[in-house]
Amino acid sequence: MSGLQPCEILVVDDNPGDVRLIQESLKDGRVPNRIHAARDGEEALAFLRRQAPFESAPRPDLILLDLNMPKVGGLEVLRAIKASPEWKTIPTVILTTSMGNGDIKGCYEAQANAYLVKPTDLGTFSEMLSSIQSFWLTLATLPVG
Amino acid sequence: MTQTPAPAISPITLHLLLGDLPGLATCLLGGGGQVLEWTEGAHALLGQGREEAVGRPIADLLRIPAESPLPLLGQRAETWSLLTRRDGSTFRAQLITLPVPEGHLLLMHPALGTPQPKEETVRELMELRQALDESAIVAITDAKGDITYANDRFCRISQYSREELLGKNHRIINSGYHPKAFFTNLWSSIARGHVWRGEIKNRAKDGSYYWVDTTIVPFLDASGRPWQYMSIRFEITERKRVEEALLEKQAELEERAAALARSNADLEQFAYVASHDLQEPLRMVSSFTELLAKRYKGRLDTDADEFIDFAMQGALRMQVMIQDLLAYARLSNTMEGTQRIHLEDALDAALANLSLAVKEAAPTIRRFPLPVVMGDLSHLTLLYQNLLANALKFRHPGRPLELTLGAEREGGHWRCSVKDNGIGFDPQYAERIFTIFQRLHSRAEYPGNGIGLAFCKKIVERHGGRIWVESTPNQGTTFLFTLPMDRSPS
Structure with a gap:
C-alpha cells in the first residue's frame, strides 16, 4: 500500500457511537485512513453503487459491517458484496455484538472475511481495531483493482 | 234324564293314576279354580292334606303370585310359578293344565335342577342372607331391572321406603353421573350371565349423591338365562370424596x-x-x-x-x-442431560480451576469419599467451585483455613457438605445469601457481586436437589446440598 494514499474504510453501523469509537481507535493508527460511515445496509449499497448522495464515493479498501441494522441488514449487504464481481474482492469484516452461532455460520457461508464480536471495554475494542487495520491493510496482500 | 257319553278314560281315574307318580302333584280344579280333588302326590309335595285343600281356590292355597296367574283357559297350557308349601317355604314349579269334562286337571312338578332344599339348608341360607343384610346394601331386581327386594340398608341409604322401591325400576336411584355407555356395558355383561363389579354414583331421594362399590350377580334359570339380579353394595362415598x-x-x-x-x-x-x-x-x-x-x-x-x-x-x-x-x-x-458422574471429578476440577486462590489461602482439606450421582459434570464443577471460592474468600484472618468435604446417604439421595472454619455469618441471612446480587459484606471488605450462591442454588435445583446453609458467626459455615442417587444398574 502506498503511504501517500489514505486507505478508504467503509463502516456500516447504525450506531453513531460505534462509528465514532472506530474512528477514534483508528485515528492514531500507523496507516493513514479515511472513514466513511453508512447508517444502514441501504446506505452501504448506495455508497458502493455511488448513488446519491455518494456520487463521489471511492471504492473501499476495507468494509466493517454490522449485522443488526434497520431496513437492509448486514447479511444482505454481505451477500450483495460477495455476489458482485466488482466488489467481492473487498475484504469485508463483520463487526457485531451478536454471538449467535446462526449468525456466525451464516456470515462465513456468505464468505465474510472474518467475524468479530465487539468487545465491551474500550481497551480491547481499540486493540481489535488496530489488529484489523494492521492485518488487512498492512500484512495481507490484496489484488489490485 | 239324559245320559252323557262316558269318556274313554274317566278323568278321575286318570287323576288318581297320575296322583300316584312320585314327585308329581296333581289335583282336579273346578271352573273357578277351586280344588275338587287332591292327590297324595300333592299332599307329599306341598304339605296340605286333602281335607285342607278341597273346596279352596288353588291360587290362595299355594299363594301363587298375582303376576303369574294360573292358566285356566279351557285348553292345555303351561306356566312357571312360585308355589308356597304349607310350612311357608317356596319353590319354583312347572304347572300344566289340561281341560277335562269335570274341570281342569293341574299337574305341578318342581323345576329341574332345583331340588327341594332340606330344612338345614334353608336355615343356613336364611342366616347367610341375614349376614349379608347386616353388612351390605342388598337389592334384587327381576330381569327387567324392577326391584323385587330391598333390604333396610338400601332403604336407609336411598332414603326411599320399601314400598316406594318395590316394583319400581332400579333407575329410580340413577344419578345421571355415569355416561349411558357405562350402563349399556353393565347390562350387556349381566344379561349374558356375568357378574359385574364396579363403582357407581347413585342419587338418594333428597337429591344427594352417594357412591357404592357394587357387585351384581345374575341368577340363571334352567336354560342359563338370568331371571333376576342381586346387587350387593358397600358405601364408598367418603373414600370417593x-x-x-x-x-x-x-x-x-x-x-x-x-x-x-x-x-x-x-x-x-x-x-x-x-x-x-x-x-x-x-x-x-x-x-x-x-x-x-x-x-x-x-x-x-x-x-x-x-x-x-x-x-x-x-x-x-x-x-x-x-x-x-x-x-x-x-x-x-446449557445444562446437558444428566448422566452418571463421579462427584470426585467435579471436586477435582473445581480445585484445579481455583488453584491460584487455593495456593494463596493454603487450606487444610479433609476429603471424604464422594459418590457417583446423576448430574451434569460442568455444572457440578461450577457448584463446588463457587462453594469453595466462598470458603476461601471468607476465611478467618486469625486462623488457618480448614475445609471438610463429604457426602452422606440420606433416604433416596446424597447429602453433600462443604464445611469451613471461616468467619461465618448470622443464620438469619441463611435464605437471603442464595438470592442473586444479595451480599452480606461491602465491596470494600470483600469483592464480589453476589452471584455465586445464586448459581449454586440454581444448579442444585436443576438437579432436583436442595441447598441450604448452617453457620455460626466467627465459627464457620457449612453448605449442604442434596443430589439424586445413581439409579442406573452398575
Whole structure:
C-alpha cells in the first residue's frame, strides 16, 4: 500500500457511537485512513453503487459491517458484496455484538472475511481495531483493482 | 234324564293314576279354580292334606303370585310359578293344565335342577342372607331391572321406603353421573350371565349423591338365562370424596407447577433479552467515559477526574453484573442431560480451576469419599467451585483455613457438605445469601457481586436437589446440598 494514499474504510453501523469509537481507535493508527460511515445496509449499497448522495464515493479498501441494522441488514449487504464481481474482492469484516452461532455460520457461508464480536471495554475494542487495520491493510496482500 | 257319553278314560281315574307318580302333584280344579280333588302326590309335595285343600281356590292355597296367574283357559297350557308349601317355604314349579269334562286337571312338578332344599339348608341360607343384610346394601331386581327386594340398608341409604322401591325400576336411584355407555356395558355383561363389579354414583331421594362399590350377580334359570339380579353394595362415598379431593388437589398442583415453569422460562428469557440489549447502551457509556478519562484526565480539575472515575467504576460494575445475569439466565439452557458422574471429578476440577486462590489461602482439606450421582459434570464443577471460592474468600484472618468435604446417604439421595472454619455469618441471612446480587459484606471488605450462591442454588435445583446453609458467626459455615442417587444398574 502506498503511504501517500489514505486507505478508504467503509463502516456500516447504525450506531453513531460505534462509528465514532472506530474512528477514534483508528485515528492514531500507523496507516493513514479515511472513514466513511453508512447508517444502514441501504446506505452501504448506495455508497458502493455511488448513488446519491455518494456520487463521489471511492471504492473501499476495507468494509466493517454490522449485522443488526434497520431496513437492509448486514447479511444482505454481505451477500450483495460477495455476489458482485466488482466488489467481492473487498475484504469485508463483520463487526457485531451478536454471538449467535446462526449468525456466525451464516456470515462465513456468505464468505465474510472474518467475524468479530465487539468487545465491551474500550481497551480491547481499540486493540481489535488496530489488529484489523494492521492485518488487512498492512500484512495481507490484496489484488489490485 | 239324559245320559252323557262316558269318556274313554274317566278323568278321575286318570287323576288318581297320575296322583300316584312320585314327585308329581296333581289335583282336579273346578271352573273357578277351586280344588275338587287332591292327590297324595300333592299332599307329599306341598304339605296340605286333602281335607285342607278341597273346596279352596288353588291360587290362595299355594299363594301363587298375582303376576303369574294360573292358566285356566279351557285348553292345555303351561306356566312357571312360585308355589308356597304349607310350612311357608317356596319353590319354583312347572304347572300344566289340561281341560277335562269335570274341570281342569293341574299337574305341578318342581323345576329341574332345583331340588327341594332340606330344612338345614334353608336355615343356613336364611342366616347367610341375614349376614349379608347386616353388612351390605342388598337389592334384587327381576330381569327387567324392577326391584323385587330391598333390604333396610338400601332403604336407609336411598332414603326411599320399601314400598316406594318395590316394583319400581332400579333407575329410580340413577344419578345421571355415569355416561349411558357405562350402563349399556353393565347390562350387556349381566344379561349374558356375568357378574359385574364396579363403582357407581347413585342419587338418594333428597337429591344427594352417594357412591357404592357394587357387585351384581345374575341368577340363571334352567336354560342359563338370568331371571333376576342381586346387587350387593358397600358405601364408598367418603373414600370417593377423598379421592376426588386428591385428584382436584393434584390437578391444581400440576397447574401451578406448569404456571411456575412458564413464568420461570419467561423470566429467564426476559433476563437474557434485557441483559443482552442493556449491554449495547452500556458499552457506549463505558467506552466514552473511558475515552474521556484517557484524553482529559489531569486536564480538567480534580472534581472532574473524580466524577469520571465514579462513572467508569459504575459502568464497569454494571457490565460485570449484566454478564453475570446473562450467565445465570443461560445456565438452564446449557445444562446437558444428566448422566452418571463421579462427584470426585467435579471436586477435582473445581480445585484445579481455583488453584491460584487455593495456593494463596493454603487450606487444610479433609476429603471424604464422594459418590457417583446423576448430574451434569460442568455444572457440578461450577457448584463446588463457587462453594469453595466462598470458603476461601471468607476465611478467618486469625486462623488457618480448614475445609471438610463429604457426602452422606440420606433416604433416596446424597447429602453433600462443604464445611469451613471461616468467619461465618448470622443464620438469619441463611435464605437471603442464595438470592442473586444479595451480599452480606461491602465491596470494600470483600469483592464480589453476589452471584455465586445464586448459581449454586440454581444448579442444585436443576438437579432436583436442595441447598441450604448452617453457620455460626466467627465459627464457620457449612453448605449442604442434596443430589439424586445413581439409579442406573452398575
